[in-house]
Amino acid sequence: MTDLSLALRDLVVANRILASEDVVDAYGHVSIRHPRDATRYLLARSLSPELVGRDDIMEFALDGTPVRGDDRQPYLERFIHGAIYEARPDVQAVVHAHAEAVLPFTITTTALRPVIHSGSFMGGHVPVWDIRDNFGDTNLLVTNMAHGRDLARCLAGNSVALMRGHGFAAAARSLIEVVRMSVYVPRNARALLAATGLGPVKALSQGEIDARAAGYKPHSPETWRAWEYWARRAGCGHLLAKRPVKPAKRSKR
Amino acid sequence: MTDLSLALRDLVVANRILASEDVVDAYGHVSIRHPRDATRYLLARSLSPELVGRDDIMEFALDGTPVRGDDRQPYLERFIHGAIYEARPDVQAVVHAHAEAVLPFTITTTALRPVIHSGSFMGGHVPVWDIRDNFGDTNLLVTNMAHGRDLARCLAGNSVALMRGHGFAAAARSLIEVVRMSVYVPRNARALLAATGLGPVKALSQGEIDARAAGYKPHSPETWRAWEYWARRAGCGHLLAKRPVKPAKRSKR
């Protein structure tokens, strides 16, 4: 398989994982920057993520224009992806989701921050973007590059930006990392929400956040274990790149 | 298929979606105004929504009388539907549901209002109807036109009315819109409930509510995507009106 073929297959798995883990439902999407052309990204046509197959994936210029005259219906909010890729050369994958658990943090003044170890990947600062600040009354959707660039400015160098009354956008160096972050951001949100009212909350220190960022590589066994677990739960076990399990050098028990 | 046939088929799908999305359980119902006669509405006989099939649908005069002497058991609370159709010529579909997430807002003084974008369709004002105000101690059910008309007066020109200690009634210009609203009202309620205690809550502005009402058409791709997603989850994919996916004008990747 070519690197592009592998990328497309993994993007299908990512769609299915995010749907299966309830990070996305009918709405929400995940993209990757094109492995061969940094001015392009790959994102499904307008379809529920759980239905996305390889042939549904479209290719876009960073400004959201489908390449090669592909006239299938794209996601209205694809500009979230293009604007982040444009602003962030380090980012190779983006997720936009409405996951319920984060919604309360998008509409109040309590900051979302990492409080459980798996939440560390969101980083020490999670800005909240409010489209009303620069665009007044809208339908809250990121429907053009002006909106998208405004969101990307708010995201800045961070990994996650909340979108007021809407959801979040997550950006990472790899697809496996953005998916993992997107699964754990809601879990961290739930823990923080539940801890409210139980007393002062002890969050992760910046040092802990940094230690975890340094330690976890995209394909370390621990990261792979979660990807494999989620892929199987999503019915995509057959699409996983196989890591051979070494035949055990052991005597029989 | 005739327009009536299509309407009946969509009403079956609506029943199944509301059951599948946990908006209704054994109780709760959805109706449409008769496409050919504004003085009639279509509503299933007394049956759990997840079991409703085409042959279960009965036809009623607005006062709740089954037409043509159909003597099957109707829903006790059909008067919710008839009274709203009577008071609101603009309304073409009605849902009554007990969805758990809204119940806390029916018994306290905190108003339910849109705080997430998908909640915008409930509008800026969600009145709470309390049957006790005009009827004293009852079994809380809307069992005649006097109750129904009182509820319709409370609903007035709004899209959703909460019913104290009971649930909600939702009214819209189309079936797809009342179903979408009914799925998202509980989700919005959960976000608002969770946000309580995290600080002051930022709700959608009236301008945002209006922008979203203007933007979403009943069969826009975004609205259709949710209907298709929910219908498949409800096992009704085969009943969907097919929208052809344009063969992609694209060169092979």
Add this chain to the structure above:
Amino acid sequence: MTDLSLALRDLVVANRILASEDVVDAYGHVSIRHPRDATRYLLARSLSPELVGRDDIMEFALDGTPVRGDDRQPYLERFIHGAIYEARPDVQAVVHAHAEAVLPFTITTTALRPVIHSGSFMGGHVPVWDIRDNFGDTNLLVTNMAHGRDLARCLAGNSVALMRGHGFAAAARSLIEVVRMSVYVPRNARALLAATGLGPVKALSQGEIDARAAGYKPHSPETWRAWEYWARRAGCGHLLAKRPVKPAKRSKR
């Protein structure tokens, strides 16, 4: 089928419904007074309710002694059932459950009371029984008639008693009513719990509780609809006593 056969069949369905609706899990049980002998009750042997079949049902004297030397393992807490039947000639069915939603109300001072219409059946007063009051430190289980009679005294003429740090006991005039109550008590508890913090709570008035108690008969269509719905969800549709659906007196649409 004899009345005893029908009673046994319904008791099996009741077990499956309570398990399926998460009112009980590995623990919890439901019994009926013997239809032919008021000094006996019918209750499964010690088995998870979702596994109970007709042949698992044992017969007990009110003091908890299995009749006819049946030496299969009975539930340790069968004394809850016998003591209530002994104290309450009007009661024909009893449920003991640990349903999670009620647990917070068993360990604090906030009273559980009906706030949603389907919660009315618990009545206006739900006492909390604490085994420690009269028995000091125990393992919290009702393991003899002394415990059971103390619980029955606390229950008095009410329908539900909470058991501190444990769950609840529910008693009703019929099996369908005790099952319905047991399904709705947790739902009401969840609504009341969620409403806390949203402002003062409007509970059902005694008049409303009474109106609903007078209105609902054990086999009214509305009560049957829920039983049928829950039985089907529990996979017991085939065990339902069939109510014939009248062939519709209607002209073809």
Add this chain to the structure above:
Amino acid sequence: MTDLSLALRDLVVANRILASEDVVDAYGHVSIRHPRDATRYLLARSLSPELVGRDDIMEFALDGTPVRGDDRQPYLERFIHGAIYEARPDVQAVVHAHAEAVLPFTITTTALRPVIHSGSFMGGHVPVWDIRDNFGDTNLLVTNMAHGRDLARCLAGNSVALMRGHGFAAAARSLIEVVRMSVYVPRNARALLAATGLGPVKALSQGEIDARAAGYKPHSPETWRAWEYWARRAGCGHLLAKRPVKPAKRSKR
């Protein structure tokens, strides 16, 4: 079957139960001390618990070294198990889990304590271990014996230690007991969390905790009932050690 074979089979069942009851997901693990050698323990290779089969189980020295040169990938945090076995000769089984419900109690000052009867097994004191106290900024994982011994010191003679921002470690005299405790600790946490805000909470007394500890034996019928129930829910009914149900000494009804 040999005692080792039975132990391995039960360990597989334990893995599946913990996964099925959502105590663990991709992460989390359960071990037993080797039935024939107290200086060894048995723990799966690095794999999601729901996938663990008999052949995945590895054997370790207490310091975490795989025996017999088994070079398959072990769990990074196996040191939790080894350090507890080292410090506690009474402990025969250990669980490490991230169960969501306990997370709020790991990051605030409200103590987790038994408030429902099934929570009694965690004991009267549940210490909270914070790796930062003695190790400064880390990735929060127990990745060596120094970490593990520090956790074991914090656990001391208790049954459960919370791990700040991480989850918990549970230790018991038998596998069935550590699994039961691990299933009920989250349930107890949920009840306590929900009770917060409803008034002062009545916890179990030390006398009640002791009475329950004395009463429940690992293979009493009540304990077995839960194991059987959970094993069946996990799809492992076929792996259960069969307890014969005595043929009933009763006349036919």
